[in-house]
Amino acid sequence: MAVICVDELASDGGVVTIRPPGPADRPALDTLRFLIAPGGDRLTLVAHDGPDLVGAAACARLGHGGRTAEFASFIADEHHGRGIGTLLMEHLAARARRAGITELIGDVPDRAEQLRPLLAPRSIVVIGAGPRHGGAGHETLRALRDYGFDGRLHAVNPAGRPVCGVPAHRGVSDLPEAADLAVIAVRADLVPAALKEAGQCGVRSAIVLSKGFGTNGPVSRQRRAEILQIAREQGLRLLGPSSIGVISTDPRNRLNACLSPARPPVGGLAVASDSGAVGIALLADAARGGCGISNFVSLGEKLDIDENDLIAHWYDDPATRAVALSLESIRDPERFARVVQALGRRKPVLAVTRAGALLEQAGVICATSIGEMLDAARMLIGQPPPPGSRMAIVGNGGGLTAIAADTAEAAGFTLLPLTSQTRRQVPRSRDNPVDLGIDAGPETIASAAETVANSGEVDALLLMIVGTRANCPIAIMTALGKVVDNHPDIAIAAVLTGGNDGILTFGARSAPVYPEAERAVRALAHAHRYAVWRRRARRPRNRLR
Structure with a gap:
C-alpha cells in the first residue's frame, strides 16, 4: 500500500510533510526521544521538513474496541512555535475518527504549556512604562498593579525611575531575575531590540502592544518578519503586535495586562479577539451584562500565537467552560474548523466571524453580534443545553x-x-x-x-x-x-x-x-x-x- 504524504503550510510559511513513519524514520525517532505508544492498535504520524524529521505524534486505543485513545507528541526544540504540533494532531485526530476513535486524551506540551507564561506568569516586566499618564506602558503597568497581580512586577524605561510605585530599570538585563512575560510598549522601530534583549534574558513570552506593523508596505512587512525571526531564535512565544493585551480572572493568579478600561466579572468564558476595538467593546458588554470571563486574549496581528494555540490551551483548562471568538480573519478556515470541532465536543464554542457557514458545520455557535454571542454564552455556562424543543x-x-x-x-x-x-x-x-x-x-x-x-x-x-x-x-x-x-x-x-x-x-x-x-x-x-x-x-x- 502506498504511503500517503500530505504537504502542509507551517505558521512561518515553511512546508512540512505529514505521513506515517517508514523504516528510515526509526533512528531519528529514537534520537528525538519520542516514545511510540505501546500496543498493536495504534496510529503514528511523523512530520518532515525536507529530509529532517521534526516531529511525531501517536495514539493507542485504550481497551479492545474502545473509542478512547491515549496520545503523545513531540516536536524538535528548534521547530517549536511553527504550528507543527497542531498539524500533526489534526491529521492524527482525522485518522483516529475514521478508525472509530472518538476521544483522544493526553498532553500537548508544545501548545498548551507554552502559554502558561502568557496567561499565568509569575513575574512580568513592562518595557516602555514611563511616567506619562495615558501611555500604553504606563497604563498597562497601572492595570497590573491595581488588579492585584501578586507576582513580581518590574518596569523598564530610559531613566530607570519607578512608575506607579513599581521598581524600574534601564534595561531587561538589569532585572534581578528573568521574567516569565514581557509587555512591550515602545515605538515600532524599537520593538526588535527590546524583544531580542528580553529573549536573551530568559523571558519566555511577550505581548507587543506597539502599532506600526499592520499595513502591507515594505517597512511593515520587514518589521513583522524581523520580530517573528527574533521570537523563533530566542524560543519565546509572541502575542501581537497591535495587541491590547490579556486578562486572566483566576483568583490564584489575577492578571490584567490589558488596555481595556472594563473589568469583567470572574466566570467561565474564555474570549479571543483579533481586533482591539472589538475586544474592548466585548469586555464592556460582558461587564454590563454580568457575563463572567476566565481569560481574554487580544490576538492583534497573530504573527505567532493564534486562535489554534488558544484552543489547545483552553481545551483542558478547568476554569474555561465555554469559548467565544471574534475573528476578522482565519488563516486556514477548514483546518480551524477541524480543530474547533474537537473542542466543541467538550465545551461550547461561540463566534462572531465571516466564516459562519463553515464553522456552524463544525458545531460553532455563530452569532451576528457581540451581544447575541454573549447572551448565548451566559445560557450555556453552568447549565445544560436543552436536549429537546419542549x-x-x-x-x-x-x-x-x-x-x-x-x-x-x-x-x-x-x-x-x-x-x-x-x-x-x-x-x-x-x-x-x-x-x-x-x-x-x-x-x-x-x-x-x-x-x-x-x-x-x-x-x-x-x-x-x-x-x-x-x-x-x-x-x-x-x-x-x-x-x-x-x-x-x-x-x-x-x-x-x-x-x-x-x-x-x-x-x-x-x-x-x-x-x-x-x-x-x-x-x-x-x-x-x-x-x-x-x-x-x-x-x-x-x-x-
Whole structure:
C-alpha cells in the first residue's frame, strides 16, 4: 500500500510533510526521544521538513474496541512555535475518527504549556512604562498593579525611575531575575531590540502592544518578519503586535495586562479577539451584562500565537467552560474548523466571524453580534443545553407572556399543553404558557415554576417576570433561584422587566436574566442547536480496519 504524504503550510510559511513513519524514520525517532505508544492498535504520524524529521505524534486505543485513545507528541526544540504540533494532531485526530476513535486524551506540551507564561506568569516586566499618564506602558503597568497581580512586577524605561510605585530599570538585563512575560510598549522601530534583549534574558513570552506593523508596505512587512525571526531564535512565544493585551480572572493568579478600561466579572468564558476595538467593546458588554470571563486574549496581528494555540490551551483548562471568538480573519478556515470541532465536543464554542457557514458545520455557535454571542454564552455556562424543543413559560407577564410564546414558537420551540395532572397542581390550573397574573407573589410564581420543572414535560423553562410598585422583583427572583437549584438538568432562563436592572443572574448556578424575551429565546435556541449538534457529533464511528 502506498504511503500517503500530505504537504502542509507551517505558521512561518515553511512546508512540512505529514505521513506515517517508514523504516528510515526509526533512528531519528529514537534520537528525538519520542516514545511510540505501546500496543498493536495504534496510529503514528511523523512530520518532515525536507529530509529532517521534526516531529511525531501517536495514539493507542485504550481497551479492545474502545473509542478512547491515549496520545503523545513531540516536536524538535528548534521547530517549536511553527504550528507543527497542531498539524500533526489534526491529521492524527482525522485518522483516529475514521478508525472509530472518538476521544483522544493526553498532553500537548508544545501548545498548551507554552502559554502558561502568557496567561499565568509569575513575574512580568513592562518595557516602555514611563511616567506619562495615558501611555500604553504606563497604563498597562497601572492595570497590573491595581488588579492585584501578586507576582513580581518590574518596569523598564530610559531613566530607570519607578512608575506607579513599581521598581524600574534601564534595561531587561538589569532585572534581578528573568521574567516569565514581557509587555512591550515602545515605538515600532524599537520593538526588535527590546524583544531580542528580553529573549536573551530568559523571558519566555511577550505581548507587543506597539502599532506600526499592520499595513502591507515594505517597512511593515520587514518589521513583522524581523520580530517573528527574533521570537523563533530566542524560543519565546509572541502575542501581537497591535495587541491590547490579556486578562486572566483566576483568583490564584489575577492578571490584567490589558488596555481595556472594563473589568469583567470572574466566570467561565474564555474570549479571543483579533481586533482591539472589538475586544474592548466585548469586555464592556460582558461587564454590563454580568457575563463572567476566565481569560481574554487580544490576538492583534497573530504573527505567532493564534486562535489554534488558544484552543489547545483552553481545551483542558478547568476554569474555561465555554469559548467565544471574534475573528476578522482565519488563516486556514477548514483546518480551524477541524480543530474547533474537537473542542466543541467538550465545551461550547461561540463566534462572531465571516466564516459562519463553515464553522456552524463544525458545531460553532455563530452569532451576528457581540451581544447575541454573549447572551448565548451566559445560557450555556453552568447549565445544560436543552436536549429537546419542549418549552414551558411561567410568570406574571400578562401580554408579554403571550408575546414570548409567539417568539419561542417562531424560533422552533414547541409549547405543548401541560398534562391534566400537572395542570391541577399549578395555581389557578393554568396551561402552558402559565400566566399567573400581575398580582402573583413570589411563592405563587415559584410554586408554579417548580411544578412545571418537576413534571418531566419540558426541556427548557422560561420565566417571564414583570416588576411593579406593588410587588418585589428581588423577592420573586430569590424564590425562583431555589427552583433553578432544584433542577440542574433543565435549561432555565428569566426575563425581568420593570424591575431591578442589577439582577443579572439567579440561583447558585447563576442562570441568566435577560431584559427582553427575544434575547432569552434566541439564546435558548442557540443552546438547543448546540445540544443537537453535540449529540450527533458523539455518535460512534466505524472501528479500525
